[in-house]
Amino acid sequence: MRRLIETNDGALHRERGAVAVVTALLLTVLLAVGALAVDGGMLYAKRAQLQSGADAAAIAVAQKCAKSLTDPQCSATSTLATSLAQSNMQANQAGIASLTVNTTAQTVTATTQPLQPGMQPGSVSLFLAQTLGFRSATLGATAAAAWGSPSTGIAPFPLAFSVCQVTGQIDGAVQLLEDHGSGANPSCNYVPSGQVVPGGFGWLVQNPNQCGATINIAQSEGGSNPGNSAPSNCNAVLAQWVSTLQSGQRAIVLLPVFTAVTGTGSSAIYTLAGFAAYSVIGWNFGATSTTNPNNSYNNQSPNGSSALSCTGNCRGIIGQFVTYVALDNSYQVGPSTPFGATIVRMTQ
Template identity: 50%
Template sequence: MRRLTGPATRSDERGAIAILVALLMVTLLGFAAVAVDVGMLYAERTQLRNGADSAALAVAQKCAKNPNGTDCATTSSLASGLANGNANDGLSNIQSIVLDKANRTVTVNAGSQEAGKEPNQVSLFFARALGLNTAQVSASASVAWGSPVKGTTAFPVAFSICQVQGYVDGTLQLLQNHGSNANADCNYGPSGAAVQGGFGWLVSDPGICGGLIDLAASESGSDPGNSYPSVCTATLNSWAASISAGKDVVVLLPVFNKVSGTGSGAVYGLISFAAFKVKGWKFSGNNSLPDSFQNTTSNVPSSVACDGNCRGIIGSFIQYVSLADGFTLGPVDANGATIVRLTQ
């Protein structure tokens, strides 16, 4: 007797194919969830991280300038505005602002926010087929602030404290290191042009315009010459190009309150870093770059012009909060610059 198995076998095959298609659909939906939903979650977290970074940096900058100000607080509206501004839909949720003024740190924790939805939740799309409707997304950023106590200077110059104390923010000054009675009321050292007046030359580290400065240690060595160190040619040309283009050139330079020794044997007692906005200079009898720049009355007021036998640097001390890296931070110094930077 012949056994009739054809129709039953085809039915089994169709059933198997249906099951296989169903399994493949689940798999494809899983891949779609990974490709679309995870990508969306990554973008959301990036926005939150940018917002948290901006908020933490802004709060730290406010604290560096005024620790008792309204924006140096755990309720800072500035933080919320910046966090929202970095979200594509303009919405985010500041979960908390952890502020430690004693140790000069702030941490901002931000979460996602959808209109009319619970905080910190992001709606998913394809993952709903797998029973996942939402996911929690958050990010945090930590920032520290303080005055620099150790780091590499951008130019081998140290200023006298009497030029920094009591300055009017942004007012141009001529700081001389040579010339008759140069800054006569600002002599913290022995007689001798190298360590007298508004500033003194430091000895650059080999091959560097400037060098590592540690306020905890006195800086030994002074360059008693008129001219700038030859290793600083590129730096001065770069400054001139930036100033000519209308850009600010602000450098953090050390401040001394005493000098011992003379000439190349001078030793500076350093106490802080100051923010100095450079306008011009004259470091030799040559009236062209890189020796001189914007030092005459055609560029600056006559009260700060530096011509003839004058040797000096023209600029202004300013209140400045920098994002500079590479400095060791300490307590905020009233006479110095302040730095804020991300730590997490």
């Protein structure tokens, strides 16, 4: 019996040794899992903050460049970029690792890095992972933005105007863009009857069930023939213009600009050159009705000038071409045009 007991004791000691090995292995696994949860979560949060800072820096500098290439913030030493990188990181522990401004390609690339006290730039200290021999990790984030004239996108209002109505008018006087009427200028691609094209009225083919028309200035666009009035499904756009103007804000719309037009009516073909930004203050697209209650609004400019009124057979928009810079990812960015409209968008 004693021998049996001694044999069992030896087995028990061997089992205890095996449990110790398994416990050590499990502890290592638990530490690794804990490090993944704690340090991984911390790194994920800091990476997101760095990315927000890079995005903000790239967009802000691109907007400055879009407005003026001589702006001191449109440079690789932009203090605005540094400020945005810091403000998007907890305790302001971030900075710009690199900032590239290419005014020829019209792009900005910003890379951010953590700046943790006691650590090398770009590194952050770890917690549980240190028990496994990993003291720090390297982090960074990159974002890119571009600016230029809109080349492809949806014109929210399907009306095009001649380049001769835009040239030299950016930030100029308030004017009437007459799409049809006895006062229309024949030298501006208008036929003698005062129409842009016979039966065309300058309207573009709309997207299905939308007021807007998808425009690609690299391609010619077809015309439509809705008559004098604005298309009925554009009432919501006109109502929004009314609401915006009545609230004291500017109603700015991007209008396609054409350099030539051929054909008649719905067979008209417009050769496009770009988009122009027009600050609308009034319009007349015919008599109001139940389906088009906003067809007419403020048919004279605010100063009461009768020269800018649009009555009778006149169809058009009253307003001003303006310099316009907007953050808008719905448009593709193309080469700069002299029409005042510039788009800034994220590219990375």
